[in-house]
Amino acid sequence: MRRLLWLAVLWSLALPVPAQTLLVAMEEADNRPFEYLDDQGNLTGFHTEIVRAVAKALGWEVSFLRMPWGRAQLSLANGKVDAVTYMGKTAERVKYAVFLDGNQLDVERVTLFVRREDAARIRYMPPVTSMMKRWRIGAPHGYFLGQEISDAVAAGLPLDQHAQNQAQLFGMLVAHRIDVAVAEKLALQLVEPEMPDVAAHVAPVTGAVFSGNPMYIAFRNKGDGPQLAKQFAAAYAKWRRGDVYPWLIARFKVYERVPDSFIPK
Template structure:
């Protein structure tokens, strides 16, 4: 695996070199159009903001790389990447299937998120979970359509999943209404939504949580964006050593080495 030092060396070699022909045009970056605080969301003025957005824009500016960020339904964003109709995608976890069409470079990690299983607090006595996924085989687990929750969960084909949900807001609502007894999602995001909707006291997360999942900006393998992806990774690795990076995290109440975010 390329470490940070190697990315810094790459950055020094690439910063003055031309990008591939397509990158002289605007780089189209797609993302899911959900509400993903603090990483990707609409601010009070209905402008796209968040940790990922600010970081991507800052690194693109450093590289003098014109970008356009498009918000789309998640499966549509994935489809455009598969077909080579988008240059990059944000807030995406690495899976073997996605590696067929997207480039996941270590230096292009935007954050690390932690998933967990949550249930209605009133049903806590029905679950005896100690971290073994086999303990959940008798339940239908609510999930977001098209999402990856890490290799351990994604590869557990013996689990029963309800995949008919597109956002965390709806996932939480369905759990509360009894559509399924248990669901999996990002811990901080569900707590944020639950607090906003005044239902925080109705749910609990089962422990232990799932392993952290790295979230990337991944560039198109279909469009042969290896050089662009490596250049961005080198610049992003360097950017993470700067005061500006720490200021972006602080803006959203985070800090370097936060347990659930960058």
């Protein structure tokens, strides 16, 4: 009997272990150069290729689920997906998501944009709260655009957040529905596929660059989410020491967005 039990144990150890399938939600938008569909309809981008490579190093399969940004956040909070890219850390989100320093994907730098015709008239006057009192300022709904902006909103200053993404935000700006837009420093580049002439109508405000916001692959805090986050961070750190990471930085031209501690030596 003991021999049969021992053989059964050996047999179970010899069976193939099912691969972990990592379910990753992301915004269903053209977020070049980070997450987007190429001309052949294939999902790619700096974040996408990082997650694929690290998952492969872990022996995991990965399945990307593209959906509206609000639904992606809700799916993570409900534990229906393992992770979400790319997400900024806020007090509200840490209630349902795990943010590890080792799981940063890039650093998002925020600035202000105005209509080109108003560039000489609307200038940056720190602090940003003074501008929020004077001009109609807008930002995309659900985006974390820096602690300074968040603190100003928490203090009761107005911020129009009807736009669901940065392309809609610039549309509102061009249509004179707002005077100033708060968006990523690279927003003009990111929305160009949807608004090819955006740079002819919209300009960044000189000197209005705020502190960088780390953007993460955030894992659910339910079930094995925290353990998955730790495993991913460890494999990500090891993978960055190879040749592919600097190649991806150059391929997607994201030099300004790489966290300082992640820059290959």
